[in-house]
Amino acid sequence: MARYTGPVCRLCRRDGMKLFLKGTRCDTPKCGIERRDTPPGQQQSRRGKLTDYGVHLREKQKVKHYYGVLERQFRKYYQRAEATKGNTGDVLMSLLERRLDNVVHRLGFGLSRSAARQLVCHGHVTVNGKRCDISSYLVQVGDVIRVKNRSKSLDLAKGHMAENSRQTPDFLSVTGSDVPEGIVGRLPASDDVSIPVQTQLIVELCSR
Structure with missing residues (x-):
């Protein structure tokens, strides 16, 4: 089973928000994003504003990191959501919540x-x-x-x-x-996701 094995606090810092990848540790001062709320890597001051593509990509990466799925898995979920009746973004998040x-x-x-x-x-x-x-x-x-x-x-x-x-x-x-x-009790809806997600950005990126 393929999975990410690197430092997870780095993922939260990259996405600019807590993804609660370390359980209760994320609620303490030891949380990585609490100690350093800047993106990982050197020379951050040289990085300019995100492009339109970058904004869309970051939203998709945030969801992938949050649920712990890789690109191939995520694409399969998107294809299944796209083939299902209803709002593609809402169906996608429902599928991920049902894991x-x-x-x-x-x-x-x-x-x-x-x-x-x-x-x-x-x-x-x-x-x-x-x-x-x-x-x-x-x-x-x-x-x-x-x-x-x-x-x-x-x-x-x-x-x-x-x-x-x-x-x-x-x-x-x-x-x-x-x-x-x-x-x-019921299938999860978009309101059941515990982090803010702009699903429209993900759909626009994956449909290109």
Whole structure:
């Protein structure tokens, strides 16, 4: 599985906003963008204003960094959104929000999407009672995402839930105390995305 393995604080500084790629650390003074809010690299003063293309590209890169997907994956999501009825940008964000690693993170079982992706890939999560280790699996309405009922899985998930301070989005609901589980009540909408995204810029760039 291809993934970005470089310093994630660099991505937040490049996009100029917190992407919460390190979980609760992003809420502390140790956050990279809190310590240095300038873009990474040397001689920043020589860089001029972003071009129109640069503005569009930065918006797409921000979404890719936020959900932890690479270019080929992102293109597939865009092509699927383009072939679906409705606003292409809203459908695209809904598809990304439906990724299993994102849902596990939004439920609080993982402090960050990378931590949630690790939980999924290591088999600590089930979907409708069946083991699912595919982080890109797209959840459906009514799906039940549950932590495996074994000590190691429960310790990991409950440890993350104890540290998590963010609210669960409206399209998800958390149930179960002994064995944490979540239910997908509806498909996510553009309002459920927790960072500001100008989807029109992404659509204009990808449709060129």
